[in-house]
Amino acid sequence: MAKKGRFITFEGGEGVGKSTQIRLLAEKLAEAGIKAIVTREPGGSPQAEALRRVILSGAASPFGPAGEAILFAAARIDHIDETIAPALAAGDWVLCDRFADSTRAYQGAAGKLDKSLIDSLERVAVGETRPDLTLVLDMPIEKSLERAAARRQGSAEPDRFEREGRAFHETLRQAFLDIAAAEPQRCAVIDADRPSEQVGQEVWAQVRDRFIKPRRRAEAKD
Template identity: 45%
Template sequence: MPARFISLEGGEGVGKSTQAKALAAALREQGLDVVLTREPGGSPGAEAIRALLLGGEQDRWGPRAETLLFAAARSDHLDKTIRPALARGAWVVCDRFVDSSIAYQGADGLGEDAIRALHQVGSEGMLPDRTFLLALETATATAREDERDAGQVDRFGMRDLTYRAHVAANFEKLAIADPVRWRIIDASGAPADVTARLMAALADYL
């Protein structure tokens, strides 16, 4: 079975990290070699940049500086983790990828074209084979976020509802524009039900 690169996207509180872990486990039950990873992070260098990006006050970085840091982390992540895994035939399940930069830094006013151009330079324009957008009403996602311990909330989780709504709209726009790569998944209900929806949306690969 060919190696596949799968990413999960969405705003704060939609359950990406939970579903990335569950999806990786479900795929392993199918007998696949699966690498579970995340952005920013996924390699030693990228994890060091993650600490810079997610910690501190909301205004620690401007949108251009943020985008450059994300791009640097992504380049290292691809070189050290994602490409080697795919080369040996493993599947890669990634919690966020370049689409998050487009959605989040795009919400800060940085143009999509600029982010894609930087991705072309830093990561040769590489995209996942399939990207899942976990869709959940903003109010429900926010309620989930509010249940987290304060120490688990990063710079992006601190931002207001207007910003979150803009991010959600950006993700939806990306998914609608590229239905070949994207699948929109209802993220409401029990986690196991969401995982089942993800697996059903991978049936053509399995």
């Protein structure tokens, strides 16, 4: 069988540092000689990016959580087909900023969408292309929302999800923790309320211990 890259997703609420940590991890992997692509959801392929604009503008919210979830699934199918699966098949690693757990948290827990619909959409959209590791960045929502607002620097408008209230974001935070607790093999919860470098070191430790160290040891035996 062809060599297969690792698929790592970053999850968590608004402003917890997902994009920052993805950049740091991509740098560390490059230093280790591992080729990784960085991508994001919603989006990550031209057609999925077009849907991202529709979803995040709020134009899709009148469809309700089910309609939004179906649009996310459509975007995800294209993203996997066009970007993620080809990279993994080529042996590259894929670092993805949000993935199916965000649908479970945003449309499922916080949007109160029926779990059986979420599960069905996930089966159709994700299929076998499941993450090897999901890093859940966790911190108090007051601080993460402050970070998200500061990043906009008062210029851009908050997006459709940033505009939601405190209860929505608390529910989201708990939903990500619940997902991690239900799938401890796949998920690691990282305390994101620390300087980026410290968070990055823990991210790197997770990745190295799971995927890099054992392989080196195995290679050393050959």
